[in-house]
Structure formats: C-alpha cells, structure tokens
Amino acid sequence: MLYVEILGNLPEMARDEVKAMLELGGGKIVGQDYLFLKVDAPERAFLFLDRLGLAHEYGELLVEAESVDELLRKAREVDWPIEGTFKVDTETMANCRHDVLDLPRKLGAVIHSQGHRVNLSRPDTLVRVYCGERLYAGIRLRFFDPKDFERRKAHHRPFFRPISLHPRVSRALVNLTKATKELLDPMMGAGGILIEAGLLGLKVYGVDIKPEMVEGAEMNLRHYGVKDYELKLGDATRLEELFPGKEFEAVATDPPYGTAATLAGRRRDELYRAVLRSIHSVLKPGGRLAVAFPTSFDGKGEAEKLGFKTLGRYYQRVHKSLERYFYVFEK
Numbered sequence: 001m002l003y004v005e006i007l008g009n010l011p012e013m014a015r016d017e018v019k020a021m022l023e024l025g026g027g028k029i030v031g032q033d034y035l036f037l038k039v040d041a042p043e044r045a046f047l048f049l050d051r052l053g054l055a056h057e058y059g060e061l062l063v064e065a066e067s068v069d070e071l072l073r074k075a076r077e078v079d080w081p082i083e084g085t086f087k088v089d090t091e092t093m094a095n096c097r098h099d100v101l102d103l104p105r106k107l108g109a110v111i112h113s114q115g116h117r118v119n120l121s122r123p124d125t126l127v128r129v130y131c132g133e134r135l136y137a138g139i140r141l142r143f144f145d146p147k148d149f150e151r152r153k154a155h156h157r158p159f160f161r162p163i164s165l166h167p168r169v170s171r172a173l174v175n176l177t178k179a180t181k182e183l184l185d186p187m188m189g190a191g192g193i194l195i196e197a198g199l200l201g202l203k204v205y206g207v208d209i210k211p212e213m214v215e216g217a218e219m220n221l222r223h224y225g226v227k228d229y230e231l232k233l234g235d236a237t238r239l240e241e242l243f244p245g246k247e248f249e250a251v252a253t254d255p256p257y258g259t260a261a262t263l264a265g266r267r268r269d270e271l272y273r274a275v276l277r278s279i280h281s282v283l284k285p286g287g288r289l290a291v292a293f294p295t296s297f298d299g300k301g302e303a304e305k306l307g308f309k310t311l312g313r314y315y316q317r318v319h320k321s322l323e324r325y326f327y328v329f330e331k
C-alpha cells in the first residue's frame, strides 16, 4: 500500500490530480483522511506519481491504527525496510485526534530494537507518521521539494509577466488532462503551463495573439531545457486554421481574466465561448481540457452546450476581485 500527502490549498483538485495519475499508472485511491490519501498501486505508478504538482510527498504505508497503542503494537510486527539510518517525523494534520507528542520517540525505539540506527540530523530514511482521524506510519519515498517549483515561478524566468499561474497549479492542470504525449496551450502567455508539460517529456504546442508572448514563451521554454515545442502567433478562436488536420490529445490553458490589454479588444465572455468552441474542434474524442475561468462565467454550462462532459470543477479565491474555477472537461 502507498500513501500520498496532498497540499491543502486546492485539496479536491489535488486529490483528482492523484486520481488522474493513478488512472495512467494502474492504481486507485482507496481511502482518505483529510490530506492523507491511501493508495493501492503497482510499482509502475511511481512514474506517474512523480509528475504530481499539488502533493507534498508519497511513500509506502506500513501501519494503520486507531490508537497510539495499536500503532506501536503493529509496528513491532513490521519488518521496517530502512536503508542506512532513520528518523521518525510526525505530521499532525488539522483533524488529528490523538496525542502524538511522544510517538516519534516510542516508534523510534521500536524500529531501533530491530537493529536500525537513528540519525536525527541527516537520516537516510524518513519514517513518517500521520495523525488524522486515524494514525498511519510509513516510509517516505519521494518528497516534492517546494524549491523545485519556486525556481520556475514567474519572476525567476528570463521573460517575466505577472500573469502566470503558480507552477504547481500549472503542473496539476497538465496532469488533470492525463496527457502522455502532447499538450496544447492556445493562450500560452509566458508559457508557464507549457514549461510544466515540457518538463514531463510531452511535446508542447503553444499559441498567443501577441508576438512578444510567442518570443518570451520560447525564451522561457529554452531556459528550462524544453526542446520539443511548436509555438505560433495566432488566435485561439481559430485553432483549426492554425493546425490544419491536427487533433490534440490534451489542452490546458489559463485565459485572460478581463483587462482590456490582455483580452486584445474582445468582449470577455464572447472570447471564452469562441475559444471553447475552437478547442473542442481540435481536441481528439476522449481528450481532456483543463482550463480556468472567473466564477462570473458559466464555464460548465457553456462547455456542455458544445458537447463537453464536466469531470471536475475546483474553486479558488485569488484575491478580492478575482475568484475562479479550474475545470476539467472531456470531449
């Protein structure tokens, strides 16, 4: 059994991102305790779990218990797969209902008695305890270092525009499309979504109506080592003309929210409807679109009119005057 700890700011989107990766890797979520997901998956799913954006870590789940005493009793029966030295580290989630203050020391003693050495400053293996409704203990296999994503935030890129999504959110949008080969962003801006898709090894296609964005996105993609890309100057409402005969596996995009400059002179809702129509026409049957719209636009209704099926909708308040939904649609 595995566990995934998801991030708390977009928890439903984070859970569905894990679900999408497990669908690709042949596994499923079998339980949830706040931000702790219990996952049944074969080893080949690691390849897809490694793609996650809205996760803190994943690992091997070894013990699950109703109480501290039960956890310690069960832990004695586990053959702890510790390599080198270890340390026990506790995650007390907001719904924790157990007294875990002394648990690291007690669990550490159990594992130590099996002949493993403790190293509190530089352990080779991290034993993780999660406290929620229940208690869980396991071994961390992969930590998603926030620094890796921070390095790709807008202000670190050679071409900077303050309109970008957080790289973790961009990564999640890509993953929610379940893309395995390619991805199109028809309103790519500085290329934040395409960078995340490109780093996963997908071929990326990008469009923007502004020449400086096409140049800037290319600069950014190259900066992060993404080489397999095709970028075009053009209109996201006319994708059929930009890519004649092409059908895309997946589309993810973050349209402009409403300032006259970024809408390039169009009325906002008309632009959104026309972009949705054009994306629908270039997407493969069964292909997915992940997209953000302000809450004042009925994204679900408009997409369903075109024949899209809504798979997910996730709310986010960005600031006082911007609330949005991230949607996942399937053609």
Ligand SMILES: C[S@@+](CC[C@H](N)C(=O)[O-])C[C@H]1O[C@@H](n2cnc3c(N)ncnc32)[C@H](O)[C@@H]1O
Residues within 6 Å of the ligand: 163, 164, 165, 186, 187, 188, 189, 190, 191, 192, 193, 207, 208, 209, 210, 213, 234, 235, 236, 237, 253, 254, 255, 256, 257, 262, 263, 264
């Ligand atoms: C919010 S930004 C995208 C930000 C991007 N996701 C990023 O991370 O950098 C929206 C972009 O849509 C572009 N745009 C506006 N109208 C367009 C249209 N009709 N066709 C293509 N691009 C358009 C704007 O020039 C802008 O760069």
